[in-house]
Amino acid sequence: MSxxxxxxxGRAQIAARxxxxxxxxxxxxxxxxxxxAWVIYATVRVFMQKWYWVPEYHYLTPFYSPCVSLGCDxxxxxxxxxxxxxxxxxxxxxTLPFLLLFRLTCYYYRKAYYRSFxxxxxxxxxxxxxxxxxxxxxxxxxxQNLHRYFFYIAALISVVNTIDAVEAFKxxxxxxxxxxxxxxxxxxxxLLWAYTASCHSCxxxxxxxxxxxxxxxxxxxxxxxxxxxxxxxxxxxxxTLGTLALTDFYVMALxxxxxxxxxxxx
Numbered sequence: 716m717s718x719x720x721x722x723x724x725g726r727a728q729i730a731a732r733x734x735x736x737x738x739x740x741x742x743x744x745x746x747x748x749x750x751x752a753w754v755i756y757a758t759v760r761v762f763m764q765k766w767y768w769v770p771e772y773h774y775l776t777p778f779y780s781p782c783v784s785l786g787c788d789x790x791x792x793x794x795x796x797x798x799x800x801x802x803x804x805x806x807x808x809x810t811l812p813f814l815l816l817f818r819l820t821c822y823y824y825r826k827a828y829y830r831s832f833x834x835x836x837x838x839x840x841x842x843x844x845x846x847x848x849x850x851x852x853x854x855x856x857x858x859q860n861l862h863r864y865f866f867y868i869a870a871l872i873s874v875v876n877t878i879d880a881v882e883a884f885k886x887x888x889x890x891x892x893x894x895x896x897x898x899x900x901x902x903x904x905x906l907l908w909a910y911t912a913s914c915h916s917c918x919x920x921x922x923x924x925x926x927x928x929x930x931x932x933x934x935x936x937x938x939x940x941x942x943x944x945x946x947x948x949x950x951x952x953x954x955t956l957g958t959l960a961l962t963d964f965y966v967m968a969l970x971x972x973x974x975x976x977x978x979x980x981x
Contacts, residue, residue: 732842739838746831753956760963761805766970767791773882774896774976776966777903777959779807780879793878810872817869820862822915823952863916873904873911880904886981893980899965903958910951913944 733739760778767779768791775782775791782791784807786800798808805811818824829835836843851859883900886892911917922938925931944951969976 729842733838733840735838735840739841743831743834743837746827749953749956750828750831753960756960757963760967761807761811762802764802764806766967767806769896769966769969769976771887772892772894772896772976773885774900774966774969775879775882776963777876777879777907778811778963779805781810781875782806783809793882794875810875813865813868814872817862817865818952820859820865821952822862823949825859827952863919866911866914866916866920869911869914873908876904876907886978888981890981892978894976894978896965896969896976897979899958899962903955903962906951906955906958909944910948910955912941913948913951915945915948917941918945 757778760776764784764786767776767782768774768788770788770790773790779787779791781794782788783794783796784798784800784804785796787796787806789796798804798806830837833845834843835845835848849856851857880897880901883897884891884893886894918938918941921934921941922928925934928935928938968974
């Protein structure tokens with residue numbers, strides 16, 4: 716077989732990285748900026764170890780939930796305090812690693828950071844700079860297959876966040892109350908549930924291993940609803956990053972005394 720035939724059997728022999736003339740680099744650049752900005756903000760906040768709790772209204776930022784460090788305010792620790800109070804150990808360290816792993820192994824986020832940070836590839840019809848492609852068959856990308864297990868843990872953490880949202884309905888003196896912070900916290904939890912439920916693993920759990928949907932009407936209905944959410948998985952992934960940062964910033968601002976929480980009830 717000639718060298719010309721061998722070349723034609725593989726990739727197109729084009730010296731240029733791409734022949735595209737549009738701004739193909741803009742989406743991966745925006746992804747880098749967006750994800751990097753969020754990671755920097757979140758990292759700074761989880762290690763601040765202050766301005767995370769508003770005792771008057773039982774507002775707890777999701778970045779510190781559940782607050783299980785010995786340094787946590789006792790009222791903010793619904794599940795006890797047992798982690799040592801170290802500056803290098805976030806107050807919510809028991810859940811943060813699992814939430815991070817759930818997001819990192821998420822199918823949408825894989826696409827996002829593969830294209831933007833690793834440029835594998837950065838866009839359609841743009842050659843990647845890597846000499847070889849091994850997919851997710853080697854360490855550390857082999858760990859992406861654990862996503863389904865991180866989903867179960869993320870669902871449990873969403874239950875904890877839901878309890879925090881219920882607690883946010885307490886007003887001064889322990890009675891019922893609603894403020895702007897309550898609405899922000901509840902909206903964040905609802906969107907977090909939507910993001911978690913829209914996960915591809917959740918869709919597989921609802922309808923996987925079934926040969927006949929007609930024999931399993933309940934699971935078919937659940938699969939149908941999750942499928943609708945799954946179509947919005949990318950939008951929910953970005954939206955929940957925004958609501959997490961907004962909720963944390965709002966609780967921080969109240970705890971720091973920058974302004975008062977507008978109250979609707981009590």
